[in-house]
Amino acid sequence: MARIEYQKTKEQNLPAVTPNSRNFENDHKGMAENKLDPTTWVDAYADYLFNYAIARINDAEIAKDLVQETFLAGLKSAKNYKGDAAERTWLIAILKRKVIDYYRKSNSKKGKAEVRINYGSQTDAEGDWLEEQVADPFSNFEHSDIENEELGLAIQSCIEKLPKKQAQVFTMKTIQGISTEDICNELNINPSNLWVMIHRARTALMGCLNQSWF
Template sequence: MSYSKKHTLDPTNWIELHSDYLYNYTISRINNHDVAKDIIQDTFFAALKGKDNFKGNASERTWLISILKRKIIDYYRKINSAKGKAEVRMNFYSDGEREGQWIEERVPSTWDAEVEKDIENEELSKAIEKCLGFLPEKYAIVFRMKTIQQFETEEICNELAITSSNLWVIIHRARTQLRKCLEDSWFKN
């Protein structure tokens, strides 16, 4: 039986060798520079603390990423359970006789016929960015991962420790709020 070479850790080189990689990994999931910076700092600290647990079976980077993944889940859990956040207003009656039907003032209104051409407009990206900023963070993270970074559903579910039905509810709510925001700021006649 052959043994592959054991990997070793060298914390003095971590920043130089891995900080860009860890940062890119984080920022493509959590689109906030300061938060991403804090998360990778926590990752390096946790790695240092736990370096005696490193068995050398995986590379240094793989090991750091496994710690980072847990930090990202922790962060998502934290914001997911944060109280007092404004909930997204939905388009439908949630109970009573009209449950599941459109609330009158939320019925889609017709948009300017020129909107299709507007897609090339640079200003539209700014409007989208702004509307994304109004989303509760837990919705923005999932929406971005799915729509902008185009992760597979399964991957997002694993990385944020949520179920796929949970994911689709979040996507639905995020798109509902974005739609309303863009309708008001961009598409309305």
């Protein structure tokens, strides 16, 4: 008993050593690197998560809902966050569960999980050989899809590293395809300003993607 008491006091006297313990986060708020800040989530990670989701779900509306649910779930379990993963990795882990749950739910109705193959029921294919419908072994569509998803996420995380304003202008222009005039009106800048920002963003992106993609 006395020994336990001793250990307890010893622990109290020592400052928290592990970066994972909650004490540390409270004491050194400014120092802890992996700290949750839900107010910045949407601006910082929404596009990245959305790209991740849409590569797996293929439906923009559902993907958007899943991203929203991910943020809400993250907020709910923020107190369980131990700080040993980066914020984005943590959110991706939640999103992954959401995607799995989505497929589980949509397959739970009886019969939906079955794969049904129509053997040439189309009339114009009548008389054709089944062999012709076999997947082409030389096509590398699947492969390029995977590569493109990786590329998309790589670009997205490079955009995250840009200064906020540049990232905003670049996404609006390149990804959302909004016209120069509309962006200028919305952000209250003049066109030459916009082009300078685009230029800086593009140069930074080239540097960021340089190692692996050029």
